[in-house]
Amino acid sequence: MRAPIGFRISNRRKSLKISQAALARLIGISPSYLNLIENNKRDIGGALLQRVAHHLQIETADLTGDDEQKLLQDLEEAYADPVVESLDFQPDERRQLVAQYPASAGAIARLHRAYANAVASADNYADRLRSDPLLSQLLHQILSGITAVRSSAEILEDVPDLDEAERKQFLGAIGREARALSDVARSLIGQFDSSSRVAGNVSAMREIDDLIIEQQNYFPQFERVAEDLRRELDTRGTFGPALLVEELERRFGVRTQIGGSSGIEDFPGQYRFDAGERVMWLQGSTTLATRQFQLARLLGELTAADVMRETLDAATLTSPTTRRLAARAMGSYLAGAIVFPYSRFLAEAEGLAYDIDQLRQIFNGSFEQVAHRLVSLRRPGEEGIPFGFLRSDPAGRLTKHFPLPGLLLPNSGHACPLWSIYGAFRQPETLLRQVVRFSDGSRYLFLARSLQRRPGSYREPATHISIMLACDVLHADRTVYASGLDLDDREADVPVGPTCRLCTRRDCPARQEEMLTPDGPRSVTRLPLIPQEFGLGDSG
Template identity: 80%
Template sequence: MRAPIGFRISNRRKSLRISQAALARQIGISPSYLNLIENNKRDIAGSLLQRVAQCLDIEIGDLTGEAEQKLLQDLEEAYADPAVESLPFQPDERRQLVAQYPASAMALARMHRAYMGAVADADAYADRLRSDPLLGQLLHQVLSGITAIRSSAEILEDVQDLDDAERSRFLGAIGRETRTLSEVARSLIGQFESSSQAASSVSALREIDDMIIEQQNHFPQLEDAAVRLRVELDAQGTFGVETLVSALESGFGVRTIIGGPPDSPDFPGQYRYRPDARIMWFQGSTTLATRQFQLARLFGELSAADVLRQTLELARLSTDRARRLAARALGSYLAGAIVFPYSRFLGEAEACGYDIDRLRQRFNGSFEQIAHRLVSLRRPGEEGIPFGFLRSDPAGRLTKHFPLPGLLLPNTGHACPLWAIYCAFRQPEAMLRQVVQFSDGSRYMFLARSLQQRPASFREPNNVVSVMLACDVLHADRTVYGQGLNLLDQAADVPVGPTCRLCTRRDCAARQEEVLSPGGPVSATRVPLVPHEFGLGDSA
């Protein structure tokens, strides 16, 4: 998805009263090519973008509008909603709205997000009422209680010759039923509140996305804290599991236990920290990379609690769930910054062409840990390739993602079935590369690999996930994965979309849902063989 960079260039040029021909001459391109750029029909990046920014006296970040690209993605979802998708929107209406009326675009996106939250709540309540036997039982108890109270009250009201003992007995029955009904009502409210909390997970993840995009996937205060903590650890010995175990024990009284059963039999994780007992437990099958990363994460959270708290307070998070998920994400970020020091890691990545396997060997990290760190290399003046990140379970459900401005990554559910993240499940442990093209002409390189956790026992099922990195194809030649590819030959690109619901490709053989994009002919997906079958047998 192209951001409205061209519109921004045009608006800025006109405000400075510079002609199109004059600007084209200053930056060294033809006026016709500049016209295509300003109409958002050609990509612009690298040195050409820097020359444009210099001639227009504007920051590159203001031109690229990375923050606005997330807004553009939110509008794409809003405009594809079934409630409004049939309206006759213009092809560039969303981009024009973001470029010229950003406040109105933000208002529309926020209203759609609130609407989706309300729909999720309503669906959760409806599902509970339809399928939860406990709720059915509670509602039955409510009705029974009301009936009993009403019967006793009618007797007291209608029968005038009751003696004191009988009247006292009916009043006691009303009191008992009222107390029981009160307890049932509290249980019922609790059930609905738990449904609402479960349904709020979507909005919580959206808030964390906004926090990450606002920081451009980079948190300088955590990077500074990581530098300080790494120096402290290096002073105690060679960085690794042994040094981290020693630092945790000497500095915080934390004991590390590897292997043996967890203290809770039903605990499903590979590691766990018990603050009350000061014990960090690892499953015996965990890899050294996992132990090193999680020990660094614990050391960071204990040593830099104030920095983490301040970073969390600066984020605009509205719920406890969002704050809890954000705290976990920030703790993992700090761990990555400790294990993979910024400047050294970026230098190694540039030197080896972002070869993830080489970086794994150099820093003793896992594939997913290295991929996470590559996403965060956004320090101003010392930036790496901008990557997006996705993780999927075998059912295709996206379980983690770090957005890349310009690339429409689904917030929940499933992505396009043609993406490499799903192809990787068919080739276990193999690195897949894929050059894709979206319907708006934007092109990306996808890198995906399936990963398998070590099972703790024969009876434990294998836990497999797929991880994918994505970058603009303009950066592909800086990586080892771009070698051997003819990046100029767009005929070899895989035509994809974000999801079936948001994709405008009507002729895609992999399509599983109706086209919801406005305009064009009626979708031919899943139509009956005989058209207008409801008219069969009607008289002429």
């Protein structure tokens, strides 16, 4: 669902008592074209939308209805839940609810979120109890340990003529079994805790999403810290890993170690900071871009510790897990702001038509780092193209996302199988571009590329990820990736949905799950060969 921008323009214009002809003259278009926009028959975006907002004395976000878009998307999930999907909802009911009773719509969305978290937690515990072989094994170990302790204790109690050596032997056995029982019990508790953390992560990621959306993925307090720090670094030498290593040593007494042992046996990560020893360890196989980014992140977090703490304290974060994940996200944001200074990066991006590969070369960054920074160019009055961001593993599971108002990006699980984020795995290290159209008529430019992360050794398997950027097609002609595309040719668009269960395209051959519309027409791609009204072998 898309917010009715045209209606907002019309209502705002009328409230200011500006005629349609006068506004059209001010923004440089014909009155007839403005009439089409106000009746939601023409899309509007980019510079034209900014001119409209300027002359109507209103923020662009107030016209586009970004907050309402997010609420509409939350209601989409709530209304598609199997518990309520069979109810006879009106086609435009969600939009009307958001428009007329936004507080009630928000209450429904919050209640559904709480319900989904509770169901996820219950399902995780039920799965543990029903089918987890490790749980069964741990329970058998506990039973065996109790039996052994009981046996030794009964011997001590019932056999009075044991000599001292035998008594010590049985006491030692009881001690060993008790310690083993303690370890097994901790493992058992850990299994339940890990299940709870998995369920909690769903809620944690939603809270972080809310924080990012509330800030429009732009945090001015971190930008100010990054600008001051980068300005000082540039006076000391050429920005890069070597300078960052020197500054960490000079300012905070942190020694950097590249290669060798991380200090933890079988540590799987590429980098680690040992706060006690004041050592920043980086795996020897890490790229220069990774070293630069992580060193900048550490320098930023140490420099801006108070700012980070204030930001986290001010946010609505209900658990230690959420706070830890939010702190990690804030640290990465701060690192991006240091490595890619806002104004310079935006100027280079605009000048190069958002060519990611050229931006990588200029700033010595990785594809993923540059994509992250493009998403955060939301400074009021100095904005870049609004992008959404997704990352997927080879199994199709979404591992990171930054939302774009209007575009329903799944929080977790899998997205539409037709999205280019999955096609990129079939063409490694090649950027795929794709113009897609959703069933509500909204159109987006998708840019996706798969990446391989360097293994640390021959025995370590290489890992792959896929990165996707998405922007409204209205902004596509500002990018180099629109070259050769006929953006007006809607017939060339790829018809897609958000996920199969939320997609209303009944004729999609890529569908993997049924739509959540049991009372509607049946999907022709999932019918049995023999009509289900007749049984096999019926005689009359």
